[in-house]
Amino acid sequence: TLALGASLTGCIDADVDVAITSQTTARATMTQTMGADFYAMVKMSAESGETGSDEFCAEGDLTENADGSATCVITEEGPFADLSMGEGEEAMVFAPAGPGLVRVTLPTAKMTSEMGVEEEMDADTRQMIEAFFAGHAITIRVSGAEVVETNMSLAADKRSAEQVLPFLDLINGTADLPDELFAVVRAP
Numbered sequence: 001t002l003a004l005g006a007s008l009t010g011c012i013d014a015d016v017d018v019a020i021t022s023q024t025t026a027r028a029t030m031t032q033t034m035g036a037d038f039y040a041m042v043k044m045s046a047e048s049g050e051t052g053s054d055e056f057c058a059e060g061d062l063t064e065n066a067d068g069s070a071t072c073v074i075t076e077e078g079p080f081a082d083l084s085m086g087e088g089e090e091a092m093v094f095a096p097a098g099p100g101l102v103r104v105t106l107p108t109a110k111m112t113s114e115m116g117v118e119e120e121m122d123a124d125t126r127q128m129i130e131a132f133f134a135g136h137a138i139t140i141r142v143s144g145a146e147v148v149e150t151n152m153s154l155a156a157d158k159r160s161a162e163q164v165l166p167f168l169d170l171i172n173g174t175a176d177l178p179d180e181l182f183a184v185v186r187a188p
Contacts, residue, residue, distance in 0.1 A: 012038075013136050018092060020102050020144035023187045026094065027077040032057070036068030038132075097184045104142045104185060108177040133167035140165065144185035152181055 015031045034042065034056060042056050056062075057072035064070050076083050080094035097103035140152070143160035150161040161183040169175035 014138040015141065016138065017141045017143070018104060020104070020142070020185045020187050021077070023096070023100065023102060025077070025079055026083060026104075027075065028083050028092075029073065029075045030060075032060075032072045034070045034072075039064075039070040040068060042070075100187055101148065102144070102185050102187055103182060105180045105182040106140060107180050108175075109179065129171060130168060133171060137164050137166045139163070140181060142183040142185060145188040146186040148184050148186060150183040151178055152183060 012035075013033045015029075017029045017031075019027045019029075021027055039056070046055065056070065060072040060074035062070060062072050083092070091106060093105045093107075095103045095105070139162055141160055141162040142150075142152070146158055147154055147161045152161040152163040154161050163181050165175060165177075
């Protein structure tokens with residue numbers, strides 16, 4: 001979901017910003033930040049020719065930061081149906097919600113299943129997973145001229161709504177999520 005597959009290589013924070021630009025279009029920006037230690041390992045693997053199809057930032061704009069971390073930004077803009085969110089999958093659903101309104105929904109069941117909630121892990125694997133993902137999260141943000149209804153956290157200016165999803169809560173199955181995250185947004 002929303003490039004979670006790419007985000008799940010460990011030690012990554014991901015922000016997904018979906019800005020409604022009209023009743024039929026949006027701009028989706030996914031920003032992934034990989035910590036310095038993990039990025040150094042990924043970079044060494046790439047230099048030795050061990051890269052695969054899951055290479056970090058294969059489709060985006062990569063910035064190597066002064067602290068050794070790396071940031072990957074993928075931006076798509078256009079009709080709702082054309083937004084793949086970097087993974088070729090439609091994770092978010094866009095639907096008319098009245099004059100000038102768009103309902104943006106993100107089903108959450110798929111998120112938890114892709115995170116491996118149902119998989120059994122031995123103690124060593126669990127410890128490694130917890131070390132990789134502790135303190136890391138994915139933030140989903142939807143914006144437009146005005147958010148008129150949402151089950152996410154509404155910004156004070158009512159122009160955006162967001163939900164922060166800690167990776168460990170998703171992996172451990174302890175995230176308290178509704179069946180879908182949604183925001184009804186007035187298009188500019």
